[in-house]
Amino acid sequence: MRYFIEIAYKGTKYHGWQIQANAYTVQEAFNRALSTLLKEDAATIGSGRTDTGVHASQQYIHVDTSKPLQTHPHLYQLNALLPADIVAKNIIPVAAKAHARFDAISRSYEYRISLQKNPFLKDMSYLYTKPLDVAAMNEAAGILLRYEDFTCFSRVKTDVNHFLCTIHEACWKNSGDLLIFYIRANRFLRGMVRAIVGTLMEVGLHRLSLEGFEQVLLSKNRSAAGRSVPPDGLFLTSVVYDERIFERNDKGE
Structure with missing residues (x-):
């Protein structure tokens, strides 16, 4: 069974x-x-x-x-x-x-950045207090939806057959003292979300332009992207299946 x-x-x-x-x-x-x-x-x-x-x-x-x-x-x-x-x-x-x-159709992640020190969010968010241009970061996040090859955000040594993913949603939202990145896709590469967040933060710090962000995607080169942010703020939040997968007949088929 x-x-x-x-x-x-x-x-x-x-x-x-x-x-x-x-x-x-x-x-x-x-x-x-x-x-x-x-x-x-x-x-x-x-x-x-x-x-x-x-x-x-x-x-x-x-x-x-x-x-x-x-x-x-x-x-x-x-x-x-x-x-x-x-x-x-x-x-x-x-x-x-x-x-x-x-059989998973899609998966969603959140990356949570704490904008000020909060002892109750220790180990559950990334403390980062420098100002970030969230509007620019959202413009860059929108660019992700136009691409499918995310080699630039994958760990270099990984056992996948290809680096193609379909991103359905990617955006930043403020929630009190938290800045949260939401992303949903059919699949994710190892280290992908943390590398995306690190690169989007470069845009938010005005160290990387929107054109530069797009060039990172086109490069298919991990060294062209930003740093991988700490794991503390990353959450797998949802895994979606076709509802028919939960239908089982008396024979368990």
Whole structure:
């Protein structure tokens, strides 16, 4: 039986989502708790990878089990086993071929910049107090929607087959003492959002013109783009699927 489990986590003390040989990750912590609950090895597949220190307010995983899972009481039991900075929010039965990663239609991220020191936002935002031209940053963000090749914002050493992404939305908004970058796309490259934010901040500081920003995209060269901003402010906020993926017949197909 295959299930999707909706989870969220504070990524501060983890080396990203995906299991690594010599580092503690969210997936490792989650697999341990789920294996204890099921009394069998649980191998999960996530909707995507988040890097060290990155958070998720919504992430989906899928898992195959030999025993049926129910929202109650298994959700309560699973959360009792999970660390305090990881929560399971829902358990959803899905078709046997449903895939948390490959069936995702779009993913959304937010990058949160704290405009003044706030102890309650420590590890959950990037403190940056220099003035930024948000209007110029939004003009540059709009340019992203006209392109599909984002090689310039990808980590140099990565195992993807191509660097093409379709960005559906990219904009900055003020929310109190936070400046938040919203971006939604069909897929993201490793390090892509943090590199985009770092480059847009160069525009906001008037160190890079709109024409220069477009030249960065055309260069397909990571060294032409801006710095990668710290992970603290990055959140995976939404993963969207076709609703039919959650429809399962009596045979689980």
